Amino acid sequence: MAEKCKTCELFDSGHRACGGCGAALAARLVTKAAGTETIVVSSTGCMEVFSTPYPETAWKVPWIHSLFENASAVASGIEAALKKQGRKEKIVIMAGDGATFDIGMVCISGAFERGHDFTYICYDNEAYMNTGIQRSGATPYDASTTTSPAGSHSFGNKRPKKDMPAILAAHGAPYVATASIAYPADLMQKVEKAMGTPGPCYVQVHAPCCTGWGFEGDQTIAIAKLAIETGLWPNFEMVDGKVTKVKKVVRKPVTEYLKTQKRFRHLFKPKQQDAEIAAIQAIADRNAEKYGLDIKLKKE
């Protein structure tokens, strides 16, 4: 088991993330849960860029960045090397949603199919943030990004979020979970569980981005909570492909989440787009149905 680090910080101050950055918090919490006997493999992206401008590095654990799409393949090589050298460090991949859902798909699929022992953390801020907010496979339906902008002829991103947890569960991943920086203890527990489960494990961490989504930096946690409370971000665990634990909520209507962020502003101004909001509500309802999100209130 990884040496835990309740009081030490393995992700140092002085990094260049925006104030209020969800991903920076994710990096801190994940490394706290992982402990010192960890090798972190990062893909290109916000986290890599704000943490390692030569010669400043915020990482106090061994860390490697190779390319945008190949963290899983690099991790596969590290795992093989550690095995041969008889070393016990654990491997944690930290990659954004762009690197995970899109450009890294081939490498992830290969690594998960081969069953390497590592933990893959996707910090999901739902777009290519480092390059200035472009649409990824994780961008939610109707979110406005620079490559899926809302306009007179468009409501923004046309496609729902790709279901990465299901894809990786289908690869036979023994443990797959979603988590959020809104619930740090839950997040860290899931990271520990993933690291303690042999084989390729995946934890998708919701990391709201104030700069990219358009909200004030102090709202990061509140918005992360709303994502869960509206059912748009189901928080769950899967063991051997079966959903075993789910965070149940008394569900709020999706408008409470959507109205907090500029990326959904076009659904309300200049006029409210009821059909679009209903479509997003339907996504939340389907999530609630699929994962059993709703707290069943006792009948009087």
Add this chain to the structure above:
Amino acid sequence: MALTVGCRARPGKSRDNKTGSWRVFKPIFDHEKCSKCGMCQTLCPEGCIHEDAEGTFIPDYAYCKGCGICAEECPKEAIAMKQEEK
């Protein structure tokens, strides 16, 4: 300082970058109201809130970017954001 081989570095130098200079608003901690729950320390993206020997939570203003998450999330409303005099 001589270059490392292959653009590598050991830990520590990120602390040379005093991100406290980014701040517009500054969190002021009221230790009377504090219930010592540690939520501020847990949620700070900079990891710059530290617990002292008495269990009080102190922000490190050298790095605090003034994002306001600690103030927003403190269950006792013990942290207030004040515009900084420069």
Add this chain to the structure above:
Amino acid sequence: MMEITEGSHAVAEAVRLCRPQVVSAYPITPQTHIVEALADFVANGTLDAEYINVENEFSALSACVGASAAGSRTYSATTSQGLALMFEVCFNAAGMRLPIVMSIANRALGAPLSIWNDMQDSISLRDAGWLQFYAEDNQEATDLHYIAYRVSEDYKVLLPSFVCFDGFILSHTYEPVDMLTQADVDRYLPKFSPPERLDAADPISFGMYATPEYYLEFRYEHDKALKGARDVIAKAGKEFATLFGRDYSAMVEGYQLNDAETVIVAMGSLCGTIKDAIDEMRADGKKVGLLKIRVFRPFPSEDVAKFIKAAQQVQRIAVLDKNISLGAKGATALEVKDALYGSAVPIWNYILGLGGRDVRKKDIKDIVALAEKGQGDQFYGLRKEVL
């Protein structure tokens, strides 16, 4: 010990003796026999390595990046389309200063698709910052792997190497090869011990990004290390010669250069054919010589200039290229011309052998005749009837 063995198998055996801890494998003609042989070794316990069946070549080299950074000697093999797919990772691995050794069974690049030999694949990556060795025959193909690991892992170098040998022509032919023993290789190649590695005991960040303030200097250091490999090759090659009798200390080699009036410059298996053709031409009274280039990166400009200067009778130089920088000339010709800048000797470029077009002794003689007539800078051997 002398063995008659297929080129791929000799290379696989040499790699086995180098004791890589991690091998990543993806099939592609004509290197597949190498990774198959290595898989057999692992399955039968004669190679103690982790063998990763990656999903494509990009991941093959990426896995090597991880393994090398974590402190293990690592290996992969590829060619043509596979090497092209690795393009991004090649620059990355070299810039990260990871001493990976990769075999390239040289093959033409598509389109049009071709499985047959030419050198376009590795030549097209000459900018990537890797060392590039080119083998004349299977003996060299085999030995150059020991040399490559030794040179790459030297602290003054710390750069990855391509060991290139012509696909099919060398990889699939049986030649007599003197194979070293495990004890031999253990004596020559020390255990891999990089100055830094991914290790919780001494955390380091690998692969940071460099702002304009630093990037130029990193590239300068990289270039310096690559050019400095010349001295490391000299030392490593001399030691190999002392132990095993075959000398790889020079980056170029002359054959019958002293009184040559026509000098042919070439790399790879062409050199064997050229040497035979030279013997026949000399018997007919024609004074032809060969300057063989065995290391293409770092480019041996000084040595090329020195050897040509010493060939005091030279009247013309014919540079043969099994590659072409389309829209310009063959890569070797361009580099040779640069090395010989200021010389009055005409230098002619012949593009030949592309996509597996056979090159015979007769062709070499024809090329010498063309050079004598002052006809060059052309494709050689075009089938006019299909144009």
